[in-house]
Amino acid sequence: MSEETKVFKDLLIACRVGDLDTVDTLLSTPNLNINQTDEWNYSPLILASICGHVQVVSLLLTRGAVCDRDTFEGERCIYGALNDEIKNMLLSFDISKKIDVSQPFASHLASMLRPINPLIVDDIIFKLKDEPDEVYKLNRFLLAGRSPYCFDKLNDEWKDRNIIELPDNPSVFKQIIDYIYLKSDKLTYDTELIESAKLWGLDILGESIEKLKNKEFKERSKINHDSLIQFIEKARSDMNVFVNTMIDNKIIIKMEELDFEEDEIEFDDLKPQDYLNNLQMLQLLNSDSFPDIILSVVDVVTNSIVYYPCHRAMLLRSEYFDTMFNSEIFSSNNDFPTVKFDEGEIANIKELSIIKLNCTNSEVAELILTFIYHDDITYLPLRLTIDLLFIADELLLDRLKTLCAVNITSKFKDFSWDEFLNMEEKVGYDCFDLIRISWQTRCDKLEQYSTKLIAYNLEKIFNSPKNNDLLKELINESASRIKERQNTDTIELVDDIRYYLSKKYGVSGESSSDFLDLGDIWTKGTEDSKVMKNAMLSYERDIEMVDHFLDQLDLDA
Structure with a gap:
């Protein structure tokens, strides 16, 4: 039995007997799918519901368990509830609230599509021929990380362009972008969307839409439900690949290459922005990570300064960076030049600000970046x-x-x-x-x-x-x-x-x-x-x- 299977079976047992502490501990297991079912189609939430464990049901809901009354599992969970308190809790639980609470990664990506936070950096615009008034201000790095088609285009035809005009059907393009930013809600069968999904390299989106063909309402509801969960996991997988590419694009400067002796180094006082030359800055700026900020680390283990091409939009997932970027000292010196167009403006990134992470080990810094960009760490020594x-x-x-x-x-x-x-x-x-x-x-x-x-x-x-x-x-x-x-x-x-x-x-x-x-x-x-x-x-x-x-x-x- 694999470790993942054992953890899930232990979770089912804990939910059945109402062991709140064990449920809480097991829910922190990396890569655990809280909504999977066993061979009898029991999910953790169903077992906690039918066994009457109110606190366990509440915990499962806040940690990502889904109770969609339009699905067989949802009906079974609600109408099999042992008492009215649980039934009312399940009926009143808003799925959109659930996503915000239990899927901070998904809700953050979705918030970037039409950002309220001015620190989210839009650096490319898409205009549609059929809808000239419809403008999409997007993020190069996210398009590159989620779509192989966009990655190739951004490294070639779109490399030096800020405004892209596309002939696509507006409705189809919107659904493509909603998928990339995890704003997808309900899918509908659309042959043109299937073809566009294939072009953009979004296989899961195309396959999910194919499944909807000739399906009844209940079947469509379950497909939608399962697809949305798949979309989030695929986004996390895409961003895991992207952050690894980003880390590969780092620049390392050895202390021995600098103009001071090792025994003269005061690591805490080092200012990494003083040691990156223009050629190295250009290398980071033109990397296929499409950065808008550089994160630096003074690594005392390897006696080096390491520079990573990063993105404010993702670093903002940490309140620490949010506070930093909103500070007067930072914002006064770090405004991007902008490209103006009829409907507004976007950032024109020609140089990158350098910030320092108070971390003395680049291995740890890379674990931080891995978590911020895809919400998990595959291996932690x-x-x-x-x-x-x-x-x-x-x-x-x-x-x-x-x-x-x-x-x-x-x-x-x-x-x-x-x-x-x-x-x-x-x-x-x-x-x-x-x-x-x-x-x-x-x-x-x-x-x-x-x-x-x-x-x-x-x-x-x-x-x-x-x-x-x-x-x-x-x-x-x-x-x-x-x-x-x-x-x-x-x-x-x-x-x-x-x-x-x-x-x-x-x-x-x-x-x-x-x-x-x-x-x-x-x-x-x-x-x-x-x-x-x-x-x-x-x-x-x-x-x-x-x-x-x-x-x-x-x-x-």
Whole structure:
């Protein structure tokens, strides 16, 4: 069984039993299709709905689960709902809102078509012969990344042109552009559109329209639904290929090529814009990435400055860059010359501004770009995960922070002592440091995982002098994080350890008194009663260890 299949099966089980925490964790798995079904046509949402798990249904909807009442799956989900609360939630859930919440990549591309944000750079215009008043202000890089036809044209016939006149049917051209920018809504069968899709190299669009031929309403609705999901995945795939091409177009300047000695270098003070010459700038400007800005990184690992041809429209997915581009200092010096035409103007990019990313490793910078341009990272080495987490936090990319946490938690799933001991060698940080990092980056998923790993190995940590001291130090730090802490205040780390101990030993509450009343079961000497009694004794032993740590630190929590 493949890893993807196992994750999906685990998700189905968690949805059936209502395990909210497990569902939340599994939904962060890269490339998981939340809307796929099993061999009995059950999707995660259908199972959560018919089993009556309100919170799980709500979580699935906000994370991208689709409930389209015009499809068989949607009807089954709604009318099979165990209670009215779930049924009403499903009926009132707006698919367009779902896309905005769960598909930030798709909604961002769609927002670029008629941008409200003035920082989105339109750099090419399409006018139609049949509709002279209809003008499309578009983005070269997105056309090149999504259409092989446009890529060839932009590198040849359209290379030095800002305004392109096309003879296409306006309706067909609009649907082509809607597809490229993920604005497609409902498809209709159109032979001319099929031919245009083939010309532009948009095979999935053409194939989806072909499927609509002679289909009834319900069949068309399902085809539309499935096609829109395919379109988003194809766009992400296209942009993954494009960002790799963009990264290949980077320019690297070795420190040894510059006019200072290596021991004189102050990396933080370096200004990358001072070291790129006109020829190199022209090389980036004329690359097949069609950039409108250059992102630079001072790489202390390879002693070099790396320059990437990028696009403001995509960097704006990070609030950090959005704030930067809106700042007075940046905007006053970075206005493009424009090309004016009857219906307005577009940018005429003849030179590129250079911005610096506060990252000391170009490998990490390329992971950031990969995520921003196609919403995922295909492969993330463990050794780079924490560096990426710090940059993701600085750039305010919360989903990327979650992916970083999942990259660690998915590799250490057993909460064993061996995993505890191997964490530093494989990740670069031990479990105690991971908690400190989670505090710094506000990464709750990593904090909870690391705390659980400590709780599940508490006895061995307690009996290891080195780890015993490290845990005491961490508990003390957790206590000090509460401003003006009183003696009776709780300590977050201690509370979390106690919580995970209760999970480990099956305690229904927070203390041994909250075990289910075993009554006569213990006196009968059954195997179950022995297991439960041993679990309670082990739980009480571990709780005593926690209290011992607190006594040594003179803390009360």
